[in-house]
Amino acid sequence: MNVLSKRKFVVLAIFAFVGVIFIISLFRLQVLDSTYKQYATNNVLRLVTQYPARGLVFDRNGKLLVYNKTAYDLLITPREVSKFDTTLFCNLLNISKEDLETGISKATKYSRYKPSILIKQISPERFAVLKEQLYKFQGFHTQSRTLREYSSTAAAHALGYVGEVSGSDIQKDGYYKSGDYIGISGIEKTYEKQLRGVKGVKKNLVDVYNRVQGSYRNGEEDIPARIGKNITSTIDLDLQLYAEQLFQNKRGSVVAIEPLTGEVLAIVSAPTYDPGLLVGRVRGKNYSELLADTLKPLFNRSLLAKYPPGSTFKPLNVLIGLQEQAIQLYTKFTCSGQGSRPIRCTHDHITPTNVVQAIRESCNAFLWNTFRSILNNSKTSAEGFNVWYNYVKSFGIGQNVSSDFSNGLKGDLPTEEYYNNIYGKGHWNALTVRSLSIGQGELGVTPLQMANYGSILANRGFYFEPHIIKKIEGDFISQSFKIKNEVQINQEYFKPVIEGMSQTVHQTNLVYTSKIPDIEMCGKTGTVENNQGSDHSVFVAFAPRENPEIAIFVYVENGVWGSRYAAPMASLMVEKYLTDSISSNRKYIEKRMIDANVLNPIQPK
Amino acid sequence: MAKRNNTWANIDWVIILLFLLLVFMGWLNIYAAVYNDEFQSILDTSQRYGKQLIWIGAAFILAFIILLIDTSFYVFFSYILYGVLVLLLITVLFVGKEINGARSWFTIGGFGFQPSEFMKFATALVLARYMSVFGFKIHKLKSLATIAAIIFTPVLFILLQNDTGSALVYFSFVLVLYREGLSGIVLFFGTLIAVLFIMALITPGITLYLVLLGVALLIFLILNTKLIQFARIFAAYLISIILFFLLNLVTETEYGLANVLIAGSLLGSVVILLVSLQKRLKNYAVISLVFLGSVLFTLTVDYGFENLLESHHQARINELLGIESDPLGAGYNVNQSKIAIGSGGSWGKGYLKGTQTKFNFVPEQSTDFIFCTVGEEWGFAGTSVVIVLFLILLMRLIWLAERQRSGFSRIYGYSVAVILFFHFMVNIGMTIGLMPVIGIPLPFFSYGGSSLWSFTILLFIFIRLDASRFDQF
Numbered sequence A: 001m002n003v004l005s006k007r008k009f010v011v012l013a014i015f016a017f018v019g020v021i022f023i024i025s026l027f028r029l030q031v032l033d034s035t036y037k038q039y040a041t042n043n044v045l046r047l048v049t050q051y052p053a054r055g056l057v058f059d060r061n062g063k064l065l066v067y068n069k070t071a072y073d074l075l076i077t078p079r080e081v082s083k084f085d086t087t088l089f090c091n092l093l094n095i096s097k098e099d100l101e102t103g104i105s106k107a108t109k110y111s112r113y114k115p116s117i118l119i120k121q122i123s124p125e126r127f128a129v130l131k132e133q134l135y136k137f138q139g140f141h142t143q144s145r146t147l148r149e150y151s152s153t154a155a156a157h158a159l160g161y162v163g164e165v166s167g168s169d170i171q172k173d174g175y176y177k178s179g180d181y182i183g184i185s186g187i188e189k190t191y192e193k194q195l196r197g198v199k200g201v202k203k204n205l206v207d208v209y210n211r212v213q214g215s216y217r218n219g220e221e222d223i224p225a226r227i228g229k230n231i232t233s234t235i236d237l238d239l240q241l242y243a244e245q246l247f248q249n250k251r252g253s254v255v256a257i258e259p260l261t262g263e264v265l266a267i268v269s270a271p272t273y274d275p276g277l278l279v280g281r282v283r284g285k286n287y288s289e290l291l292a293d294t295l296k297p298l299f300n301r302s303l304l305a306k307y308p309p310g311s312t313f314k315p316l317n318v319l320i321g322l323q324e325q326a327i328q329l330y331t332k333f334t335c336s337g338q339g340s341r342p343i344r345c346t347h348d349h350i351t352p353t354n355v356v357q358a359i360r361e362s363c364n365a366f367l368w369n370t371f372r373s374i375l376n377n378s379k380t381s382a383e384g385f386n387v388w389y390n391y392v393k394s395f396g397i398g399q400n401v402s403s404d405f406s407n408g409l410k411g412d413l414p415t416e417e418y419y420n421n422i423y424g425k426g427h428w429n430a431l432t433v434r435s436l437s438i439g440q441g442e443l444g445v446t447p448l449q450m451a452n453y454g455s456i457l458a459n460r461g462f463y464f465e466p467h468i469i470k471k472i473e474g475d476f477i478s479q480s481f482k483i484k485n486e487v488q489i490n491q492e493y494f495k496p497v498i499e500g501m502s503q504t505v506h507q508t509n510l511v512y513t514s515k516i517p518d519i520e521m522c523g524k525t526g527t528v529e530n531n532q533g534s535d536h537s538v539f540v541a542f543a544p545r546e547n548p549e550i551a552i553f554v555y556v557e558n559g560v561w562g563s564r565y566a567a568p569m570a571s572l573m574v575e576k577y578l579t580d581s582i583s584s585n586r587k588y589i590e591k592r593m594i595d596a597n598v599l600n601p602i603q604p605k
Numbered sequence B: 001m002a003k004r005n006n007t008w009a010n011i012d013w014v015i016i017l018l019f020l021l022l023v024f025m026g027w028l029n030i031y032a033a034v035y036n037d038e039f040q041s042i043l044d045t046s047q048r049y050g051k052q053l054i055w056i057g058a059a060f061i062l063a064f065i066i067l068l069i070d071t072s073f074y075v076f077f078s079y080i081l082y083g084v085l086v087l088l089l090i091t092v093l094f095v096g097k098e099i100n101g102a103r104s105w106f107t108i109g110g111f112g113f114q115p116s117e118f119m120k121f122a123t124a125l126v127l128a129r130y131m132s133v134f135g136f137k138i139h140k141l142k143s144l145a146t147i148a149a150i151i152f153t154p155v156l157f158i159l160l161q162n163d164t165g166s167a168l169v170y171f172s173f174v175l176v177l178y179r180e181g182l183s184g185i186v187l188f189f190g191t192l193i194a195v196l197f198i199m200a201l202i203t204p205g206i207t208l209y210l211v212l213l214g215v216a217l218l219i220f221l222i223l224n225t226k227l228i229q230f231a232r233i234f235a236a237y238l239i240s241i242i243l244f245f246l247l248n249l250v251t252e253t254e255y256g257l258a259n260v261l262i263a264g265s266l267l268g269s270v271v272i273l274l275v276s277l278q279k280r281l282k283n284y285a286v287i288s289l290v291f292l293g294s295v296l297f298t299l300t301v302d303y304g305f306e307n308l309l310e311s312h313h314q315a316r317i318n319e320l321l322g323i324e325s326d327p328l329g330a331g332y333n334v335n336q337s338k339i340a341i342g343s344g345g346s347w348g349k350g351y352l353k354g355t356q357t358k359f360n361f362v363p364e365q366s367t368d369f370i371f372c373t374v375g376e377e378w379g380f381a382g383t384s385v386v387i388v389l390f391l392i393l394l395m396r397l398i399w400l401a402e403r404q405r406s407g408f409s410r411i412y413g414y415s416v417a418v419i420l421f422f423h424f425m426v427n428i429g430m431t432i433g434l435m436p437v438i439g440i441p442l443p444f445f446s447y448g449g450s451s452l453w454s455f456t457i458l459l460f461i462f463i464r465l466d467a468s469r470f471d472q473f
């Protein structure tokens, strides 16, 4: 006998082993365990998905921003449906017979034995009536869902909204099933994983009359839903509401940041919309209306509007000049006002000016000379340009400054290569790219980046990633929020620049509209050239001068000059934030700002 | 010997009787699964039981023809059959009809034909032919490579058809290879890896580690006659686990009981491994090494599945393994199936009296989940009879295979047994929740012409070979 033939015993043993296991399992299942018998007597096992409540969102002071309300879905299991009173059914649900028929045939096509949603988001009132009558309709049952509700109309863009998952969401993440909700923009999207919680499953036994008889195996196989984590935002609701009030009938954006932490205190994109419009069954209709609105309320200007920074960029060029020793504190340049070359100055002022005066007067001639010195400080203009480029880059210009705003633009910061392509290598110099000296030309920034720039000025040389989340219940916020990003400019050089910014607010015409009693705000106005209508009004500022608590950037489309709208509005928000009120002698400015209508793209000069 | 050349006198009627019994019981249950008050004629060919009756009739004719064909036919035409079927497998990829997401069916005039079902016996024939050549040595590289090519060519094309269940069947050939001399270590580790992989995916968290630890301790206990040795090993594990438990307390980190147990038992195994290497206790070293390997492998599978794969990839693997994704949560089908079987009790509810298995509760009621009907209507009595019948069939097949003079017949006989065994194990295991839901039919029972015919051909070729066992070829 072949020695290998003994191996038949191993094979036979494997067969026998499996057989014995099967018989033991079946004995347990069929003879010892009587629970299955119970379940089977006229009972049907129904799995009900338990949808967790979505996490709440609070403002930085613990005020509720977003919470939930309950709605109900009606589900159908076509196999279990028997003849029913369709008229009563349609009346209860306020739907037409055709809707019902198409709904049922759609569900049947999906599956005869798996439940699918027939009618979504039934209100609690209607549900209360329906519940009483539901026993008459076999094969139908309900499940509760939560919808978003908002405590105010504030911060629609920042909070974002929730909607039904798309086919590609389901493809990407197997957690989602058709009909589930998912955060589509803002915090709802960025923190979807934390807010959504985890779905659970409840195994119910229902009898032939569709009445729930209890849970399967005493619920021991149920998987409870885990509710979403609550999130505390960095938003200050009062400031946010105030900013939105100031921005009524205007287009533009505000971003306010706490400089020492990078926490975003307010972020407005105007015109805004009521976030409650994008909830529930009316969402689709409202969404297309908002989308069709010519004022583009859905467009998030704080992150997506991109334009040259204009004069607000001047403090940065001066800082670079000082750090590079291209200019000194005692350096003075003469200015011939409108007659200055190669860049005209906007107005006549004392001349020559030093650093502080140049910033106060926003002198283009000074800035041109500074910029030229920076570029000529190296062997070639291109090398000088790269030195300048790296400083600007370190201020977050042309960069993604925040991971917390998933869809923000990077903006534009032209490179040496860019100019080489246009003019040819070695064929361009400071004169060619002179518009960069006054913040015009190929530069493109977003309000978020400019507010962050305000933070850097306030902090005298560093920033924390701007972010909108302060705390997640039972979870950590991103470590990157705690990294101190330093720019390569010595702290001492900020002193004259900030002095210039303080004088801008206190020793120019701004003193009448934007000086806050007892608070020293430092700021810089800007005017952004606009070919399609009036120029845009911009202003970057921080306050108080020592130990700043707020850095702010305001941008009013077609606001003509920085001093006309952006600066006074910024001063009001800063005052409101720091003192909780507006001093009585500034009430008229507040009223003028609130009442101003700047929606017409052509504004008087 | 007078009987030498008389096929009919040498036929093993026991096998044929078992075949008839299983087919008959299968049909009774298909009738019960589809039965309702509106259609009662058993000959109604619009109903599945009517169609199955036609297929059973055809299968009998097929069986008869196979018994008439000379055995040399199977030997000489094995490669050609194999080649033709591989071509059909490729063709079906392009012109086949998609059913349940798998493109594996030809449809001709309302009847379906699934080439992958017939591929099984062709593969078995070729394998038998190749391995029975005089001077064949299994451990030569060329032999192993050829065997792999024979088995994995159909597997490749069946996987391309998206019919993973049918492809997995081919792994059962490893038992045939083992019988023909493949090292037992390959079988052991192959089985261990397959079992651990499936268990890691279907059992939650800690259970698997406890089972592994228990098995390891048991083997230590069995291998060792001195109780004091075993106590030391036990202590090694216990102390390591307590150590981690205390560490957990001291550092105030919440690692959870499962992780403490895993870390502890891993440390314990390392200690035992080192000590036994030092003291040259080879057995202990091997066991602790295998245990360590198993736990690490399971952890890797778990970790890889949970962390490295996106959830749609996870869903894809579940799908590949045939573990159905269920929009309502885990285990819907298996729960329904268990309720149906469990509700049968000891003696069943009686023929046609089942309630759970009637209404398409379980999607593939008369095909993959036919065993539910047996369980519900015939109870434990019915299910154990079916299992015992299958076991008798399988063991008789092995016994018959072993009495063959020719390697060809023996290898083919083993192939028949292990293919039937794999179907039996996976299908019934699935209905009682011991196996992932992999959709392959229960031989002779499940509804469907292709599967019935292919199992009939598979079995009767062997019956024919066995009847000619006294011939020389």
Ligand SMILES: [Zn+2]
Pocket (backbone or CB within 6 Å): A335, A336, A337, A345, A346, A347, A349, A361, A362, A363, A364, A365, A366
């Ligand atoms: Zn000037």
